[in-house]
Amino acid sequence: MTVRINPRLTEISISGIRQFSNQLVNYPDAINLTIGQPDFPTPDExxxxxxxxxxxxxxxxxxxxxxxxxxxxxxxxxxxxxxxxxxxxxxxxxxxxxxxxxxxxxxxxxxxxxxxxxxxxxxxxxxxxxxxxxxxxxxxxxxxxxxxxxxxxxxxxxxxxxxxxxxxxxxxxxxxxxxxxxxxxxxxxxxxxxxxxxxxxxxxxxxxxxxxxxxxxxxxxxxxxxxxxxxxxxxxxxxxxxxxxxxxxxxxxxxxxxxxxxxxxxxxxxxxxxxxxxxTCQDTPAEMNKAYIERRNYVYRRLLDMGLEVTEPTGAFYIFPSIEKFGMTSFEFATRLLKEAGVAAVPGSAFTQYGEGYLRISYAYSMEHLEEGLNRMEKFIASL
Missing domain, CATH: 3.40.640.10 (Type I PLP-dependent aspartate aminotransferase-like (Major domain))
Incomplete structure (x- = not known):
């Protein structure tokens, strides 16, 4: 008798989010826009x-x-x-x-x-x-x-x-x-x-x-x-x-x-x-949201200026622009964006086949971080 693990588990892979964020160890100078991790410290209280x-x-x-x-x-x-x-x-x-x-x-x-x-x-x-x-x-x-x-x-x-x-x-x-x-x-x-x-x-x-x-x-x-x-x-x-x-x-x-x-x-x-x-910290989310709204507005405007179709987010801290017009799968686009421009984002296909043709960008990062990442992304898109 040969022992084996649950065969259903072999059909499941690491999420597309982690596949890209885990690659960053090989790109130490890359701008990471993959993870939904608030950049604020936990409140002191x-x-x-x-x-x-x-x-x-x-x-x-x-x-x-x-x-x-x-x-x-x-x-x-x-x-x-x-x-x-x-x-x-x-x-x-x-x-x-x-x-x-x-x-x-x-x-x-x-x-x-x-x-x-x-x-x-x-x-x-x-x-x-x-x-x-x-x-x-x-x-x-x-x-x-x-x-x-x-x-x-x-x-x-x-x-x-x-x-x-x-x-x-x-x-x-x-x-x-x-x-x-x-x-x-x-x-x-x-x-x-x-x-x-x-x-x-x-x-x-x-x-x-x-x-x-x-x-x-x-x-x-x-x-x-x-x-x-x-x-x-x-x-x-x-x-x-x-x-x-x-x-x-x-x-x-x-x-x-x-x-x-x-x-x-x-x-x-x-x-x-x-x-x-x-x-004691019921007001913390509202304070964080002020920064998220500012970042959302900036990222949304920059993506529109790049000629991308995008729905304006009304919550969370993600934005999901369409990259379908470039004729690449979202995995190919995200891979090239990382390797050629030094920007890590998540391919839309990570979020089921209905996410194909999109790219998920997290704006749970500082404005300085977002500015550099979007500057690199803009240059990359201009080169396509």
């Missing part, structure tokens, strides 16, 4: 919260669902800001980042042969987990609707195999947030079908010009809704690994089993830090 917990020896296990004080804080934050509420005792789990929350959801609900609908282009982290569990991703094309998912198109894709519909808005990679009217139409479709709604709202606090629209605000969806949030982007806490999973207790009694056998609990000093983030 947050750091002090973790230090205080460590000094007070609060470093043992917590409840599998996380500190009850943090779960109450999470509920209070979202109730006060977005108007929806979850029971801290039975409907909130603190996870090791939003990514673990997504993994918990899929491992809880998916069976062999199930289908999950995802608006595309979409973040690279969902499809591999779906496939590992023997389910099938079904893509809702948004490239001809301004990257807004069409309710009519969603309805046409739902079958008796559909287990869930997943949304990630504001979007990675497009930077687009769903308009309120569009969300109303989507909610109407979802409410009439026996499917789960999964909403990854990790960029909820990085929405420009208006308050974030959450699927949590629709009572008709609540019984079959999973909400995913976290602090990685809002408070520049990517390495702290704190996420929030919220859902009806009927499903959470099973999600907690995955949490227990997978991670036991989230990092305890990070949980104490999270309490500070949600209480």
């Amino acid at each position: 947050v750091k002090e919260g973790a230090i205080r917990a460590i000094n007070e020896n609060k470093t043992g296990y917590t409840h599998n669902a996380g500190l009850i004080d943090l779960r109450h804080t999470v509920n209070e934050f979202f109730t006060n800001k977005y108007g929806f509420s979850y029971d801290p005792e039975s409907e909130i789990i603190i996870t090791n980042g939003a990514s673990q929350a997504i993994d918990i959801i899929f491992r809880t609900i998916l069976e062999e042969g199930d289908e999950v609908i995802l608006p595309a282009p979409i973040y690279t982290g969902y499809v591999p987990i779906i496939k590992l569990l023997g389910a099938t991703p079904v893509f809702l094309d948004t490239t001809d609707t301004g990257f807004q998912p069409s309710a009519e198109r969603l309805a046409s894709l739902i079958t008796d195999k559909t287990k869930a519909v997943l949304f990630n808005f504001p979007s990675n990679p497009t930077g687009v947030a769903i308009e309120q009217a569009q969300m109303d139409e989507l909610a109407e479709v979802l409410a009439t079908h026996d499917v789960f709604t999964i909403s990854d709202e990790i960029y909820s606090e990085n929405t420009f010009f208006r308050k974030h629209c959450s699927f949590g605000a629709y009572p008709e969806l609540r019984e079959k809704l999973f909400l995913v949030h976290g602090l990685s982007k809002s408070h520049s806490m990517t390495g702290w690994r704190i996420g929030f999973l919220m859902a009806d207790k009927e499903w959470m009694q099973h999600c907690i089993k995955i949490q227990q056998y997978n991670a036991i609990c989230a990092s305890v000093p990070s949980q104490y830090a999270a309490i500070e983030a949600l209480t």
Whole structure:
């Protein structure tokens, strides 16, 4: 008998984001525009919260669902800001980042042969987990609707195999947030079908010009809704690994089993830090957004001046210009941009086949960094 690993794993590759960011070791002078890593430091109050917990020896296990004080804080934050509420005792789990929350959801609900609908282009982290569990991703094309998912198109894709519909808005990679009217139409479709709604709202606090629209605000969806949030982007806490999973207790009694056998609990000093983030540092995202809007405006204008077609982002810190007119695949374009111009960006094909013909640029970098990167990119495009 020959031992082997899970054959489904051999069909999965490292994400296109990391494929390009990992190459930077070979291009030490390159300008990196690949990673969605805020360039702001974690707020001092947050750091002090973790230090205080460590000094007070609060470093043992917590409840599998996380500190009850943090779960109450999470509920209070979202109730006060977005108007929806979850029971801290039975409907909130603190996870090791939003990514673990997504993994918990899929491992809880998916069976062999199930289908999950995802608006595309979409973040690279969902499809591999779906496939590992023997389910099938079904893509809702948004490239001809301004990257807004069409309710009519969603309805046409739902079958008796559909287990869930997943949304990630504001979007990675497009930077687009769903308009309120569009969300109303989507909610109407979802409410009439026996499917789960999964909403990854990790960029909820990085929405420009208006308050974030959450699927949590629709009572008709609540019984079959999973909400995913976290602090990685809002408070520049990517390495702290704190996420929030919220859902009806009927499903959470099973999600907690995955949490227990997978991670036991989230990092305890990070949980104490999270309490500070949600209480004393509620204004941090708005301050960061001022810089993101300035950077967004600059990058958007520069790309237009280069003759590229691009949708103006309304959230997150990504922009997704079309490079289709150059007659190259997005992987070829990104490879040449790195090797010939010293600029690393992510090919759109990393975000499903519906991202082909686009390039994802992160503007979670300083203006000086962005200026140099776009100057190099402009020269590269002029040479084509």
